[in-house]
Amino acid sequence: MKFLAITLIVHAPDPVTGVLKPTSDRFREVLDNALLAEELGFDGFGVGERHERPFISSAPPVVLSHIAALTSRIRLFTAVTTLSLLDPVRAYEDYATLDHLSGGRLELIIGKGNGTAQRELFHVTPEDQWDRNAEGYEVFRRIWRQEKVTADTRFRPALKDAEVWPRPLQQPIRVWHGSATSKESVDLAARYGDPLFSANVSNPIEPYAELIRYYRERWEHHGHDPADIAVGAGTAGLYVAPTSQEALAAYRPVFAGHLAFQKRLGLQPVFPTLEDFVARSSALVGSPQQVIDKAHRYHEEFGHTVLHIHADASGLSGDRHRDSLELFQSDVAPVLRRDIPDPPFPWSPAPFSPEPASPSPAHR
Numbered sequence: 001m002k003f004l005a006i007t008l009i010v011h012a013p014d015p016v017t018g019v020l021k022p023t024s025d026r027f028r029e030v031l032d033n034a035l036l037a038e039e040l041g042f043d044g045f046g047v048g049e050r051h052e053r054p055f056i057s058s059a060p061p062v063v064l065s066h067i068a069a070l071t072s073r074i075r076l077f078t079a080v081t082t083l084s085l086l087d088p089v090r091a092y093e094d095y096a097t098l099d100h101l102s103g104g105r106l107e108l109i110i111g112k113g114n115g116t117a118q119r120e121l122f123h124v125t126p127e128d129q130w131d132r133n134a135e136g137y138e139v140f141r142r143i144w145r146q147e148k149v150t151a152d153t154r155f156r157p158a159l160k161d162a163e164v165w166p167r168p169l170q171q172p173i174r175v176w177h178g179s180a181t182s183k184e185s186v187d188l189a190a191r192y193g194d195p196l197f198s199a200n201v202s203n204p205i206e207p208y209a210e211l212i213r214y215y216r217e218r219w220e221h222h223g224h225d226p227a228d229i230a231v232g233a234g235t236a237g238l239y240v241a242p243t244s245q246e247a248l249a250a251y252r253p254v255f256a257g258h259l260a261f262q263k264r265l266g267l268q269p270v271f272p273t274l275e276d277f278v279a280r281s282s283a284l285v286g287s288p289q290q291v292i293d294k295a296h297r298y299h300e301e302f303g304h305t306v307l308h309i310h311a312d313a314s315g316l317s318g319d320r321h322r323d324s325l326e327l328f329q330s331d332v333a334p335v336l337r338r339d340i341p342d343p344p345f346p347w348s349p350a351p352f353s354p355e356p357a358s359p360s361p362a363h364r
Contacts, residue, residue: 001340001342002305002342003306004043004077004307004309005037005309005325006045007030007033007047007312009047010312011023015254015256015257031070036325038074046079046311048080049081050082052118052121060081061094064102068101069101076106076107077107078107078110079109080197083112084132084136088139088140093164096164096167099168100166100169104169106170106173107174107176108173110175110176110178113129114180130182131154133184133185134184138151141172141175143162145171147163150162176230177195177196177197190219191218191222195230196215197232208233208302209302215229215231231303232304232307233298233302235282235283235307238283240286240287242327251274254314258315259272288332292332305340305342305343
């Protein structure tokens with residue numbers, strides 16, 4: 001099993017202290033967390049993309065480029081690249097450049113994105129967002145693989161023998177499809193034979209497990225080998241302590257702060273108590289053995305081989321956050337790495353060729 005640390009770069013008051021950090025300090029914290037993730041042996045670090053409050057992750061290529069300059073080993077992920085909002089040609093240019101600057105350490109997780117404010121900002125409607133996402137990925141995928149691209153497009157000017165530079169380093173880049181509740185993302189991933197990343201952070205396990213089962217069905221429907229399936233899954237929170245009592249005591253004010261924030265937004269909490277949150281959500285809060293057991297329970301339902309945890313302290317003190325990550329890496333990760341297989345492809349470095357890719361069909 002591989003492990004990612006991921007941040008959406010939420011810029012909101014600390015759920016415990018109520019203090020709002022300056023924007024520059026929040027970005028510095030993201031860089032520090034990426035360095036910590038590499039130091040502790042995480043396999044990847046992901047940066048989200050959002051274009052609305054309370055997020056400041058509107059430019060993941062910029063943030064990831066800075067992280068690439070500070071690190072040398074850890075793979076770099078987008079989480080997610082909102083292709084329904086972006087011009088796929090411009091997105092390709094950004095990420096092909098980042099691919100070179102990172103030495104071929106880049107992987108993408110794509111998705112349509114969500115939120116009314118960011119849809120309105122980019123003039124995307126609920127009716128066309130899925131078509132935009134699919135078309136954007138089709139064009140992005142073809143540009144990555146072909147030196148010249150011709151495409152009749154609905155949501156951007158058509159392309160005719162278009163050459164887009166720079167040509168990428170990885171041939172091709174690995175693209176995951178992020179999915180929370182929709183079958184559209186799952187269908188797109190299965191059609192192309194791409195890996196799936198389940199954003200299983202908001203609800204109990206059942207709807208996510210159902211989508212992953214659907215993905216496996218569609219994968220075989222499209223003629224792909226079941227042995228090549230790769231699934232990633234998220235967590236709603238992480239705090240590992242020597243005992244369950246210590247973990248709950250430390251995490252209780254964090255949960256209370258997040259609960260109060262949801263109520264201020266007028267949201268009905270899915271998990272009304274900390275005990276319910278720990279029992280029924282994907283959060284990994286407890287002793288090392290409790291975290292191992294819960295990860296195994298989720299693996300039995302998902303069959304996932306990649307797990308993401310939150311990179312941000314999010315209400316925990318810096319020392320507690322680091323202690324939790326260190327305990328996760330020393331007592332939890334080795335067991336899960338031993339018990340659960342890795343994805344069925346090379347991880348680092350990803351395979352690439354220094355020569356330009358020859359033209360290939362759009363659906364390959």
